[in-house]
Amino acid sequence: MNAIGKVVATELKPSTPHQFHFWTATDTVIGIGAIVKVTGSGTGEEGRVVYGVVTEGFAYSDLQTPLHDVIGAEGDPTRAEDAPTVRQQIRYWTAAVLRQTPEEPLQPVPLGQVFVAADADVAQALRMDTFLYSATPTAIPIGLYTSAGLEAPVYLDADFLLGPEAAHLNISGVSGLATKTSAVEFLLASLFAHFPAHKGRVAAVCFNVKGPDLCFLDQPGDLSAEDRHRYERLNVPAEPFKRVQLYAPLKADGVNLNTLRTHPDLVGDVEPLTWGLQEVVDYAEVLLNRDDIDAKADAFIDFLRDRVLNKSFDDGFGTTHRVQTFADLDRLFRAIFDGLEIVSGGRSDTWRTHHIATMRKVRNRLLNISTRCKGLVTDDGPSSDLPWKEFADRTVYVIDIANVDPLGQDLVFARVVSKLREQLERRELGVDAVVVFVDELNKYAPGDGPETYVKKMLLDISERGRYLGLVLFGAEQFRSQVHRRVVGNAGTQVFGRMDMDELATPGYQVLTPATKSKLATLPIGELMIRHPHFTQPIFVRFPKPPVLRGRDGVERFPPTADVPFEDAVVRQLVRLDRRVRPNQVKDLIADREPDDVRRALAAARRTRPDDVLAYFRKVLGARVEPEASMLREHHAVPPLNPISDEPY
Amino acid sequence: MTWWRALVDAGALAGGSGLGVWDRGETATYDTSIVEDSELQTHAIPPSPQPLIPSPVSFLNGIQRWSVVAYDGVVQIVNAYVAAAVRRRDSDGALRTTFERSRAFAIAPLDRMSPAVRQALEQSASDVEAVDGALVEQPARYLEMIEATVRRARARLERELAEAAIADLGLEEWLVIDGLLSRSPGVAQHPRALGVIKSHGAQFLEGRGLERALTLPAGHRTSVFAVRGGHTRTEVYSWYLRLWPWEGNDLLYGLLRIEARAHVETVSRAAELSGWLWAERAPLATPATRWDRLLYPLHHVEEYLKTRAPRDLRPGPSRLSRLPRLAS
Numbered sequence: 001m002n003a004i005g006k007v008v009a010t011e012l013k014p015s016t017p018h019q020f021h022f023w024t025a026t027d028t029v030i031g032i033g034a035i036v037k038v039t040g041s042g043t044g045e046e047g048r049v050v051y052g053v054v055t056e057g058f059a060y061s062d063l064q065t066p067l068h069d070v071i072g073a074e075g076d077p078t079r080a081e082d083a084p085t086v087r088q089q090i091r092y093w094t095a096a097v098l099r100q101t102p103e104e105p106l107q108p109v110p111l112g113q114v115f116v117a118a119d120a121d122v123a124q125a126l127r128m129d130t131f132l133y134s135a136t137p138t139a140i141p142i143g144l145y146t147s148a149g150l151e152a153p154v155y156l157d158a159d160f161l162l163g164p165e166a167a168h169l170n171i172s173g174v175s176g177l178a179t180k181t182s183a184v185e186f187l188l189a190s191l192f193a194h195f196p197a198h199k200g201r202v203a204a205v206c207f208n209v210k211g212p213d214l215c216f217l218d219q220p221g222d223l224s225a226e227d228r229h230r231y232e233r234l235n236v237p238a239e240p241f242k243r244v245q246l247y248a249p250l251k252a253d254g255v256n257l258n259t260l261r262t263h264p265d266l267v268g269d270v271e272p273l274t275w276g277l278q279e280v281v282d283y284a285e286v287l288l289n290r291d292d293i294d295a296k297a298d299a300f301i302d303f304l305r306d307r308v309l310n311k312s313f314d315d316g317f318g319t320t321h322r323v324q325t326f327a328d329l330d331r332l333f334r335a336i337f338d339g340l341e342i343v344s345g346g347r348s349d350t351w352r353t354h355h356i357a358t359m360r361k362v363r364n365r366l367l368n369i370s371t372r373c374k375g376l377v378t379d380d381g382p383s384s385d386l387p388w389k390e391f392a393d394r395t396v397y398v399i400d401i402a403n404v405d406p407l408g409q410d411l412v413f414a415r416v417v418s419k420l421r422e423q424l425e426r427r428e429l430g431v432d433a434v435v436v437f438v439d440e441l442n443k444y445a446p447g448d449g450p451e452t453y454v455k456k457m458l459l460d461i462s463e464r465g466r467y468l469g470l471v472l473f474g475a476e477q478f479r480s481q482v483h484r485r486v487v488g489n490a491g492t493q494v495f496g497r498m499d500m501d502e503l504a505t506p507g508y509q510v511l512t513p514a515t516k517s518k519l520a521t522l523p524i525g526e527l528m529i530r531h532p533h534f535t536q537p538i539f540v541r542f543p544k545p546p547v548l549r550g551r552d553g554v555e556r557f558p559p560t561a562d563v564p565f566e567d568a569v570v571r572q573l574v575r576l577d578r579r580v581r582p583n584q585v586k587d588l589i590a591d592r593e594p595d596d597v598r599r600a601l602a603a604a605r606r607t608r609p610d611d612v613l614a615y616f617r618k619v620l621g622a623r624v625e626p627e628a629s630m631l632r633e634h635h636a637v638p639p640l641n642p643i644s645d646e647p648y
Numbered sequence: 649m650t651w652w653r654a655l656v657d658a659g660a661l662a663g664g665s666g667l668g669v670w671d672r673g674e675t676a677t678y679d680t681s682i683v684e685d686s687e688l689q690t691h692a693i694p695p696s697p698q699p700l701i702p703s704p705v706s707f708l709n710g711i712q713r714w715s716v717v718a719y720d721g722v723v724q725i726v727n728a729y730v731a732a733a734v735r736r737r738d739s740d741g742a743l744r745t746t747f748e749r750s751r752a753f754a755i756a757p758l759d760r761m762s763p764a765v766r767q768a769l770e771q772s773a774s775d776v777e778a779v780d781g782a783l784v785e786q787p788a789r790y791l792e793m794i795e796a797t798v799r800r801a802r803a804r805l806e807r808e809l810a811e812a813a814i815a816d817l818g819l820e821e822w823l824v825i826d827g828l829l830s831r832s833p834g835v836a837q838h839p840r841a842l843g844v845i846k847s848h849g850a851q852f853l854e855g856r857g858l859e860r861a862l863t864l865p866a867g868h869r870t871s872v873f874a875v876r877g878g879h880t881r882t883e884v885y886s887w888y889l890r891l892w893p894w895e896g897n898d899l900l901y902g903l904l905r906i907e908a909r910a911h912v913e914t915v916s917r918a919a920e921l922s923g924w925l926w927a928e929r930a931p932l933a934t935p936a937t938r939w940d941r942l943l944y945p946l947h948h949v950e951e952y953l954k955t956r957a958p959r960d961l962r963p964g965p966s967r968l969s970r971l972p973r974l975a976s
């Protein structure tokens with residue numbers, strides 16, 4: 001291999017153990033981000049090899065001052081190109097040292113010849129040899145290093161991506177280029193293909209927080225020949241995820257799914273996500289905004305949890321309650337308030353040491369969620385939830401909360417992640433590691449703003465998740481505005497195209513101006529990676545993800561309009577059992593109370609009996625007289641205060 | 649108002665260099681005869697949007713370095729280095745080396761040295777140029793003699809290289825030499841060789857002709873004249889060419905003397921060749937102090953040679969600081 005440059009050092013710009021400078025011909029293949037190799041040849045330097053990544057480039061001529069060019073062209077720019085001789089010019093590069101061999105003694109880079117790094121050199125330079133060629137390899141392909149006509153796979157170390165050594169990945173980039181989501185989709189595909197067997201089973205939970213981004217992970221996307229070549233080079237199957245489970249809450253009608261994946265061909269794969277009082281009250285703190293947080297409210301919520309829920313409870317005014325649903329809870333509150341008003345004659349404003357104002361606040365917040373997130377939270381009836389304790393290996397669980405009220409989104413985050421953590425701690429989730437993908441960290445874990453439950457939870461994952469196998473893949477537009485501990489704890493940092501204003505913030509001071517410029521103009525499909533094994537950021541290209549992009553998905557599978565109640569029930573039952581005849585179902589639910597139908601439907605979903613229709617008929621029960629249904633009538637309790645815009 | 653302002657107001661041209669006409673180099677006087685006009689005239693270089701610039705063109709230049717490296721009593725022993733190179737410019741405008749020679753040698757008055765030091769010199773230095781020891785007791789004159797010796801060695805090297813380059817010259821290729829063309833008959837008679845002389849110590853003209861030459865406006869040339877004389881010189885044709893306006897500077901500012909073969913074709917092509925050299929004003933040969941007379945390609949060859957010269961030899965004793973030597 002021929003040398004492409006020569007290391008030079010001056011007193012003002014010397015070689016150090018961490019940085020060196022070299023020149024190349026003007027028509028060199030080297031560019032910012034290129035990996036080069038320097039070989040020592042002087043006395044005492046034989047055998048020394050230094051790998052570096054180009055971080056800055058300069059070109060200049062022997063022109064002493066621009067004025068001399070003006071004089072030479074006699075002030076006429078059109079004559080500036082007429083000079084018969086081209087001025088002597090230089091391509092002068094600065095490179096940051098990636099690795100030196102031998103590593104000790106650590107010395108300034110020798111003034112040797114510079115070569116383009118080959119495949120094996122890239123592995124050496126990025127210290128990938130330690131986990132790529134070990135007895136138990138832990139290499140996860142992240143993309144291809146492409147420079148100087150070279151295409152070398154770059155790997156992340158699973159021990160540093162999913163723990164226990166380091167963990168978490170954070171990706172930043174401007175919106176609208178599909179880089180962040182695409183990169184995570186590709187990385188998950190790569191992770192599922194290469195996650196080492198000795199590290200156990202892995203799954204991913206992805207929160208779809210905007211549009212149809214993650215709704216079509218099981219559908220193949222269009223890949224170019226170049227993309228397929230890259231998949232081949234990275235040894236990752238160019239196919240969509242084989243095991244995807246998509247969850248979406250229901251709409252307010254309780255039967256239509258609140259997702260953009262409602263095309264008839266696909267909607268059958270979407271599982272409803274609905275929670276009842278029991279699921280919500282455990283995370284009641286999420287529903288309290290900053291002003292609500294006080295010891296009194298906490299105490300009252302604890303009282304409800306410990307003494308009231310799912311227990312036979314005497315309200316002290318002569319009525320015994322068994323609170324299992326929001327409707328039951330509302331009846332309890334009404335009984336207490338009525339009791340204080342009527343029985344006590346309005347003389348007392350405390351009940352069981354709890355002030356009526358505190359109780360009204362908690363009632364307002366709890367019942368408020370059933371109003372704002374109707375469809376996710378059911379007033380009564382059982383829940384439909386993720387397959388806790390039965391998570392499957394290499395499965396993506398997508399939770400579509402894009403159209404859910406922000407308060408509901410917080411609740412979903414808090415509950416799902418808390419459950420993941422709880423079950424991972426007990427080693428009963430079904431997998432050994434879970435990647436949680438959260439987009440829009442600017443919104444959920446901002447650097448400033450109030451301390452919300454969601455932010456605290458994300459901080460907790462960032463700081464302690466790696467010991468449990470709970471790994472956060474976070475994405476945001478402005479890394480500088482995400483909580484420092486969330487991004488700081490991410491062992492692997494990924495950068496797509498960045499905004500110049502963002503790059504001007506202090507967090508990017510370690511990057512050279514050339515690297516920043518490259519980041520600001522990065523094409524789609526190219527990323528800058530920082531990983532614990534890489535001593536310097538590395539640019540890689542990754543293929544388009546092997547799945548249907550959200551925007552393409554809604555074009556190929558346009559969402560259907562909400563179907564009438566009866567049809568929605570039929571669709572869900574047919575999905576459970578293809579033998580179910582629509583007319584039979586419609587006859588069965590005609591003139592029945594929708595809440596009864598929803599409850600029976602939920603029971604059938606949860607139980608999944610062999611004969612779905614028979615079970616549904618049994619749970620639905622005999623037809624009852626219209627007046628009896630009045631007992632179940634529920635009026636949503638209006639909130640005490642107007643619904644706040646405060647998302648947390 | 650200063651008194652010289654009054655002179656300018658009366659018709660004199662303002663000077664600017666502070667030194668006036670002052671130049672180093674040879675100071676001989678030569679026989680000349682006008683071959684283009686009946687008397688020396690000035691000719692404007694015809695404006696041409698696309699001057700005829702030959703391609704390829706080779707440029708030859710040389711450097712010299714020397715320093716006193718040892719004293720045997722008052723005998724100063726000199727380490728000298730001369731080098732010359734030819735760099736060819738192709739259609740892409742870049743220069744690439746085609747010929748290069750150098751000579752590193754010692755200069756010493758062997759007959760005035762002590763036996764032990766002389767023996768050490770003869771055993772350790774592979775190339776020793778012996779000089780006359782008569783001036784050893786006059787250090788200043790001795791060093792002038794050393795300077796002349798080195799200059800002769802450089803001229804010899806340049807001449808040898810020019811002859812080699814001429815022998816290898818392509819069919820359409822030109823050779824431009826920094827300095828006298830007339831040192832080598834083979835080179836001086838070649839139809840595509842030019843000498844570009846920046847130093848004007850030698851006297852070729854007198855009277856009205858001299859005045860016209862020294863006050864030549866920028867973008868003008870003189871009539872072609874024949875130069876003969878000097879014991880090693882071949883007759884050549886020559887003319888002056890002004891690259892930059894001298895007004896406000898000095899009489900030699902931007903003034904070149906061009907040498908070409910003594911042939912009638914030279915006269916007919918003088919305007920065309922001047923147009924070519926006029927186009928070579930850009931890029932400027934800065935930061936060279938004589939950039940106004942130095943063509944960039946020749947400057948480039950010199951810079952190339954400087955980078956390859958031994959680091960322990962400095963450009964010239966007079967330019968050295970006497971301060972303690974530090975890295976910076």
